[in-house]
Amino acid sequence: MPSIGPAPHRSQRGLATPETRAAPMTLPTPPRFDERGSAAHAQPWLLPLRRSAAGVAADEAQVGDLSVRAASVVGPGHRCTEPVVPRQDAYQLGRDRASRYLVVAVADGVSDSPHADIGARVAVQCAVDVLTARLDRAETLSRLSAADVLRVAAAEMSRAASGVGLTERDVRAVMVVAVVEAAAASGGSRRTWVGWVGDVSVWRRAERGWQFVLGDARGHPGGLRAGEVGSVLPMDWSRADQELLTVHPGETLALVTDGVGDLWSVHERANAYHHRRWSSPPPVASFLNDVCFDAFGEDDDRTAVVVWVPGASR
Numbered sequence: 001m002p003s004i005g006p007a008p009h010r011s012q013r014g015l016a017t018p019e020t021r022a023a024p025m026t027l028p029t030p031p032r033f034d035e036r037g038s039a040a041h042a043q044p045w046l047l048p049l050r051r052s053a054a055g056v057a058a059d060e061a062q063v064g065d066l067s068v069r070a071a072s073v074v075g076p077g078h079r080c081t082e083p084v085v086p087r088q089d090a091y092q093l094g095r096d097r098a099s100r101y102l103v104v105a106v107a108d109g110v111s112d113s114p115h116a117d118i119g120a121r122v123a124v125q126c127a128v129d130v131l132t133a134r135l136d137r138a139e140t141l142s143r144l145s146a147a148d149v150l151r152v153a154a155a156e157m158s159r160a161a162s163g164v165g166l167t168e169r170d171v172r173a174v175m176v177v178a179v180v181e182a183a184a185a186s187g188g189s190r191r192t193w194v195g196w197v198g199d200v201s202v203w204r205r206a207e208r209g210w211q212f213v214l215g216d217a218r219g220h221p222g223g224l225r226a227g228e229v230g231s232v233l234p235m236d237w238s239r240a241d242q243e244l245l246t247v248h249p250g251e252t253l254a255l256v257t258d259g260v261g262d263l264w265s266v267h268e269r270a271n272a273y274h275h276r277r278w279s280s281p282p283p284v285a286s287f288l289n290d291v292c293f294d295a296f297g298e299d300d301d302r303t304a305v306v307v308w309v310p311g312a313s314r
Helices: 116-136 146-163 258-266 268-277 284-291
Strands: 056-063 066-073 089-095 101-109 173-181 190-197 201-205 210-215 241-247 252-256 302-308
Touching (some): 056 101, 056 284, 066 089, 066 101, 066 284, 089 302, 101 116, 101 252, 101 302, 116 146, 116 173, 146 190, 146 241, 173 201, 173 252, 190 201, 190 210, 201 258, 210 241, 210 258, 210 268, 252 258, 258 268, 258 302, 268 284, 284 302
Antiparallel strands (some): 056 066, 066 302, 089 101, 101 173, 173 190, 190 241, 201 252
């Protein structure tokens, strides 16, 4: 029997040699915005007892000339200690059949609702379905009603809860929805319709940082105070707000849950970091890593959907 030993060295075309072998890959680590960080962030993730959505979700898309990145990450405080909580944030992207519009929904389950993840997931899926169906019927942005869209989403949340023996209070969530024109008008600008209930928010990338635009974000005029819970679905759909924004060439919009919005409101370093990193659409893995940030006291779920509008053509 022939002996078994190390294979002889061969330097054939297509085979790696010590001279051609690539250096070991350095994996990125999530950004940390202070010295202490979160104690939970360094701990291993645990699994919830019941079936639930994955701890992370991410996506990228192009609709018309719009670029989109999305990421949702379970908060470290929810997955590192018992009882383990599923990711209660959710998002959904969509478009109408003609790709005239990008449709976005972002929801945040209320933390003291034991099955808030179900409510958030059902809410975003239903809201995008309702909006795309109406846009397919050539409904204009000015005719859209946030209360009407959220009424349908709230009814679907209630049905989903009842179907598994839960109550409406078990699946409460807040949500923001948006419809963005996928092509610019003759003057270069485009319209964006936004509807929302609760402490979710829309931000614009300004010259010096992310700037709050719409929503019930804490720390802003008309927003919520720390620890306060405002309107929620499925109960308060009739209290929905809405606005029709004008978005100019080269602008960038972000729809975020409070896990990101609260951070940007109070943490200048974090705001500046994401302002720099998201100056243009990054690879989706890079975007996800940025949403996995570490900061002291920031243990909540965090979700961001960012839309880049191209600059004016020369």
